[in-house]
Amino acid sequence: MTELEKGPTGRRRGRGARERILSASQQLFREQGINRTGMDQLCAAAEVSKRTAYQHFTGKDELVAEYLRRFDPSVLSGVLDRTDLTPRERLLAAFDIPPTTPLCPYIGAAVELHDPQHPASQYARDYKKAVAARLADTAREAGAADPEQLGEQLALLLDGAAARTRVVNADAFPTAAAIAAVLIDNAIPATAGDDQRQEKAAN
Amino acid sequence: MTELEKGPTGRRRGRGARERILSASQQLFREQGINRTGMDQLCAAAEVSKRTAYQHFTGKDELVAEYLRRFDPSVLSGVLDRTDLTPRERLLAAFDIPPTTPLCPYIGAAVELHDPQHPASQYARDYKKAVAARLADTAREAGAADPEQLGEQLALLLDGAAARTRVVNADAFPTAAAIAAVLIDNAIPATAGDDQRQEKAAN
């Protein structure tokens, strides 16, 4: 990526600086955090002059908010939209995250910025609610008795796994997946599933 | 508080500056975060000269680490040590946190500092493991089939509730408590409990 594709729309004549900036943000904000990544370093990594960066974004705050908006299609939605899996399998697949992912950036942004009014914090809040809603949708599709509750529970498990992985420095997603399996099997009436019917002590 | 009690041990002749510094840390680090709280502001709040602060702590890093060490006895241990509750009730009581608590400071520190080698991060890691161990002990006492697993699961739920409460800006501990109830009832064999024996679909 970042191979100076000048942008899909045809506008912007030069070499797409904005894309490079956002691409570098993805990497640096994840690796180092938001507060510990200066604009100088970020512009250097993006091979963009600082002046140009501030012509694309009014300030770091706006850049951070825009950086957060670049995760939507990729992370979770892809899993929940897969049609080759049963709804129950999709819910469980949400916990099969590759061990490379360091920490949910939304949690990181909310903690680092520490201001609920910050646009990035607001977006993080919206996103988290949207994830819970999507999980609830899939839960409903899977025949859960109380889809909203199950969606909220699974969202909490995802957040817990992300946070605990960060703090303890060990992958906590398998534990979360085990809990999710119990919750899902408990929430789906016995008649709902077709092939997915193990006993609840899946361990 | 902060009424210049000169310290219980009798040592330290002046007015207890160290206590005031740590007391102010508790408040400011929680309210504003670590990175967003400068030493100037902290010293002003503690009514302590900056020079004195740096005579008590070699640097901000050491102060942060010491600040984290001031939670141990109060937060969770108190609940798990209560003898007037059954082990199962104690496990559930861990999720009855007052809505005042903003965020688990250990998660906040680990995210803000962003360096696993930082002494405060290491202490946060140790503490989180200790909490899981204590939960496992209580789980064993409650007769759980796999106490370590249940302890780790409950710890993950606590972290998830804390993180999600912060991001979504709404209390997530009731949801976590509901999950905990399911897990506990699933993990404890039917013959173990005496009075604590409801069916698993507690909802």
Next chain:
DNA sequence: TGTTATGTACACCGCCCTGTGTGCTTACGG
């Protein structure tokens, strides 16, 4: 009483941060 540990007041340093001002170069589109 005097010594010493403790705390204070205040100025100061160097660093890095976000953010700009100015003038120059490049690439695209007509």
Next chain:
DNA sequence: CCGTAAGCACACAGGGCGGTGTACATAACA
């Protein structure tokens, strides 16, 4: 080919940060 918008290089402002040096005040204890 030229005009213009996009990008670049560089220096700098202004401020907050962590941290220190110096000289002075006070409290505890001998």
